[in-house]
Amino acid sequence: KAGVTQTPRYLIKTRGQQVTLSCSPISGHRSVSWYQQTPGQGLQFLFEYFSETQRNKGNFPGRFSGRQFSNSRSEMNVSTLELGDSALYLCASSIGGNTGNTIYFGEGSWLTVV
């Protein structure tokens, strides 16, 4: 069974540009969530989608957005990139939203903003 797939794995962008990251969840998983990880802030929750609907959103500016498609694949977009957006972006999927539903992570997308 294929795991969570994130693309691209590594990318370098210039300040002011925008970036789109993609995530394909484990087959059968309908929930996809996104996290930003930086050395200073640790793991921070961005948002979670379930059946194409955003169910929960973290405390990030509107430059960070996401969506989920009917096949459960998800994308996140960051517009007007800032140097502080440099981070590892992790996508995770789970079957649903019960407390016992484990989330499984992809390998992450390393974003560097210069």
Next chain:
Amino acid sequence: AQKITQTQPGMFVQEKEAVTLDCTYDTSDPSYGLFWYKQPSSGEMIFLIYQGSYDQQNATEGRYSLNFQKARKSANLVISASQLGDSAMYFCAMRELYGNQFYFGTGTSLTVIP
């Protein structure tokens, strides 16, 4: 208040010895799930073990066990017979009943010494 607290930024353990990584949590939900993840330097978050709040017995998965003390709100990870490949960051996480996001601690960096 922090939902998940990991008070050990770094730990060292001799190969083949056991090590305990501490985790305390804060929630008022009657039902919740507790998780541990391992993150090697490659970045991927690897699920290790899960404990449900109503589980009577401590969870075990191979060399990993979770020492769950509900009254103290603690969910420590015990790794027995440490191996060099166990060197990584370890994150404790919680999912509450009424929420769709995971709360992560700041992590503990474990180094296994040969």
